[in-house]
Amino acid sequence: VEAVDHLRRLVALDTVSSRPVVALSDYMCEHVEALGFQVERRETGEPGKHNLIATFGPPRDGGLVLSGHMDVVPVDGQPWTSDPFRLTERDGRLVGRGTADMKGFLAATLTALERVDRARLQRELVLVWTCDEELGCLGSATLVDQLLAEGRPLPRRCVIGEPTDFRPLRMHPGHVVSELVFHGAAAHSSRPDLGVNAIEAAADAIVAIRELARRLEHERKFEDLLSRPWVTVNTGTIEGGSAVNIVPDRCVVRVGFRPLPGSDPEDLHERIAHAAAATGARFDARIVRVTPAMLTDAGSETWRLVAPHADHAHEGAATFATDGGNLAKLGLEPIVFGPGSIEVAHQADEWLARADLERTVDVVADVVTRACG
Numbered sequence: 001v002e003a004v005d006h007l008r009r010l011v012a013l014d015t016v017s018s019r020p021v022v023a024l025s026d027y028m029c030e031h032v033e034a035l036g037f038q039v040e041r042r043e044t045g046e047p048g049k050h051n052l053i054a055t056f057g058p059p060r061d062g063g064l065v066l067s068g069h070m071d072v073v074p075v076d077g078q079p080w081t082s083d084p085f086r087l088t089e090r091d092g093r094l095v096g097r098g099t100a101d102m103k104g105f106l107a108a109t110l111t112a113l114e115r116v117d118r119a120r121l122q123r124e125l126v127l128v129w130t131c132d133e134e135l136g137c138l139g140s141a142t143l144v145d146q147l148l149a150e151g152r153p154l155p156r157r158c159v160i161g162e163p164t165d166f167r168p169l170r171m172h173p174g175h176v177v178s179e180l181v182f183h184g185a186a187a188h189s190s191r192p193d194l195g196v197n198a199i200e201a202a203a204d205a206i207v208a209i210r211e212l213a214r215r216l217e218h219e220r221k222f223e224d225l226l227s228r229p230w231v232t233v234n235t236g237t238i239e240g241g242s243a244v245n246i247v248p249d250r251c252v253v254r255v256g257f258r259p260l261p262g263s264d265p266e267d268l269h270e271r272i273a274h275a276a277a278a279t280g281a282r283f284d285a286r287i288v289r290v291t292p293a294m295l296t297d298a299g300s301e302t303w304r305l306v307a308p309h310a311d312h313a314h315e316g317a318a319t320f321a322t323d324g325g326n327l328a329k330l331g332l333e334p335i336v337f338g339p340g341s342i343e344v345a346h347q348a349d350e351w352l353a354r355a356d357l358e359r360t361v362d363v364v365a366d367v368v369t370r371a372c373g
């Protein structure tokens with residue numbers, strides 16, 4: 001099956017992260033089972049959401065993991081010029097939700113596996129397909145916990161086919177969400193002295209967090225890899241108050257920050273809470289979610305597999321987080337490397353060049369043959 005035909009089917013299956021991935025995972029399973037892969041559906045506890053592991057060949061030294069996520073980001077409110085869930089070709093561009101991020105890689109992988117001489121594969125090839133990546137790599141977090149508990153090893157070499165314009169990326173910051181719930185005391189707004197304004201308390205704390213963010217800019221690491229080689233902090237959402245004539249007694253603020261490899265998310269969370277507490281505000285703070293950073297050594301075996309196909313052999317860093325941070329907990333050495341651009345991902349009229357889709361088929365076939373042949 002041509003990769004573009006696989007891609008047409010995958011794009012048509014709406015796997016926006018709020019929805020089940022079942023139809024898409026059925027499609028993927030059916031195709032790799034027909035090729036002789038053993039497929040495991042691994043439940044996450046969320047209905048309709050599971051991860052997949054498909055294995056071919058005997059476990060022994062070497063081998064390869066190819067990984068991608070099955071979900072996509074929503075299209076609501078975006079100015080699409082064609083149906084996002086119908087693959088449309090224009091001037092050599094395949095347009096549709098997920099073409100770049102990252103159903104193009106999944107489609108190319110299916111076609112590549114159909115084409116390689118599977119009888120010659122001597123080492124384990126493992127496909128790891130995840131759900132809920134776009135919600136903060138939640139699917140891979142659950143999967144990795146399961147595999148760790150079972151003591152189940154995977155091949156160390158691991159390619160994650162996120163859109164990097166065929167550049168090998170060996171590092172990315174993580175992403176952590178902290179929530180601060182500010183407590184005040186309600187009062188009629190004509191007598192504000194009888195209450196405590198939780199929104200105003202939050203405002204003071206937000207300013208203090210911004211000052212912390214500026215101090216963090218001086219704590220630099222990985223300056224050769226990152227354009228912003230520090231922990232970035234963003235106060236992302238604020239919610240509070242019920243009416244303009246009531247002193248609000250509650251305000252919820254969510255702060256996102258991006259720890260670099262080696263910086264402890266708990267420790268950074270504590271520093272944020274500490275900065276907020278210095279204003280005298282009353283609040284509770286908790287970490288909502290941790291998406292780990294990723295750092296693979298330079299010159300890894302995974303890099304050597306993809307380097308012949310890279311547009312820039314030099315290893316860089318991704319600005320976005322991937323499943324690689326979780327997979328690395330299993331001892332894997334992930335490299336993020338795939339077709340398409342992160343610039344068009346998550347946007348209206350997301351696209352992947354048809355030529356790049358076809359190129360990816362050749363790349364995957366070659367990498368699989370060299371890693372597992």
Ligand SMILES: [Zn+2]
Nearest residue numbers: 069101102162
């Ligand atoms: Zn992605």
